[in-house]
Amino acid sequence: MRPLVRAWIAFWDRREPPTVLALVRILVGVTLLADFLGAASSGLVEAVWAAPPHGLGFGALRAIPIPAAVRWLGATPHTAWILWTTATLALLLFTVGALTRVAGVVFVLVSAQLAAISPDCDRGIDILLRVVIAILVLSGASATWSVDAWVRRRIGRPPPPLVPAWPRYLLFAQLVWMYFSAGISKSDPAWGPFGGFSALAMILSDPHFARWDAGWIAGVYPLLQVATLATVSFEYGAPAFLLASALAARGGRWARPARVLRWTWLLVGASFHLGIAVTMRLGIFPFGMLAVWPVFLHPDELERALRYARPSTWRSTSLR
């Protein structure tokens, strides 16, 4: 029993460079900032988050209990603006890594108030990114690529080069569960053989979600059936991806097939999200999800990818 407990503690006490967590912090911050600024540039801050009749925020009048922000500030359009401004400023600070933890906590609290005011306008991706930011607040995500790290170096107290890895593991598990949960909730036969794997064709013919008119669907119908099967396999395969990642990291004779499975799953998943981004109008969903995806990489893999992406590496490679 004792070795098991020791292994469990050692697992959660692992340390690693903070680059992956910092990248997720920046990507999630940029995605949410674009979303909040997009709402404002479309003139929708009051429409989405103010109490009726000014907006859709029926929670400001009907929620039990009434959201704290409404009790303190009133059910007026000003409240929507105050909350939007606070959330946007907090996101900006969080993204650049200035007062990162405070900014993250403020954003999570304000975002929850906005969700309470407009429950219908708080989608799954908003909930997920709220969870992600809450976990990042507890992590070493500001130990690099941040104003906080720069300030700490300037005052002679540099951030540690290694930070706890458990927040990345937790985010990893969160994504795996999210995909698997989305898979097991697919109750419609259209997602399986009894419905002819017709789900994606149905969804892409729905004028509320499709980016284009449905005229092109018939021509690629078999391809969409394959894509439906791939989507369900990807979601149901999330636990297998978790296992494959663990085996690939451990080494041994299962490492090679595990690596193949891992990269196949990542490739199918990336195609799934990019396909959604191109063919459907689901707002920030595909971008918000991909913003968290770096947690699937070990910091060493990210380092290798970044090194390969540098123009100098390309030049030296092409000279060989």
Add this chain to the structure above:
Amino acid sequence: MVIGLVEACPAGEVGWSRAARAQRAFMVPFLFVGEDFKVTQHWKLFPVANPDRFRMWIEAREGPQAPWQLLYRPHDPAHTWLADALEYRRMRGAWNPGTRNVRGSYTSFVTWVARVTFARAPRWSELRVRMEVLDIHPRAADDPTGATGRFVWEEQRSRAAQAASP
């Protein structure tokens, strides 16, 4: 993590009534986490993908006897009134009906569309929003969306009534 795992368990959905009761009892002291931070571990992405879908129509008219004129309909390039605003994340999903019904904010949405329309276009005195029932057949050559011409969830607003309300 344990709380998240227990909350995530789909015991109720798969009909394990004892497990669902135990799950509810376990979660009682932690309900505030979900309620105060508005988080959950139940995730869904198009669980239902059947042919029964809807298309929103926004129409307006100049008086009680005047004919209705179409202002906005998704995927209709000739009718794009407020399209930029309406298509921002489908106003974060607020006007998009669920599988069985419109969402709770639908009436507030219609009120908001009417307020904005009456303010920007003085010629209109009445506005209605309704959902056309679709019966989708993706491989149909003529109209894959299967527009039925049947409408549900009609909500109407008038300039006079809005002016009289506080």
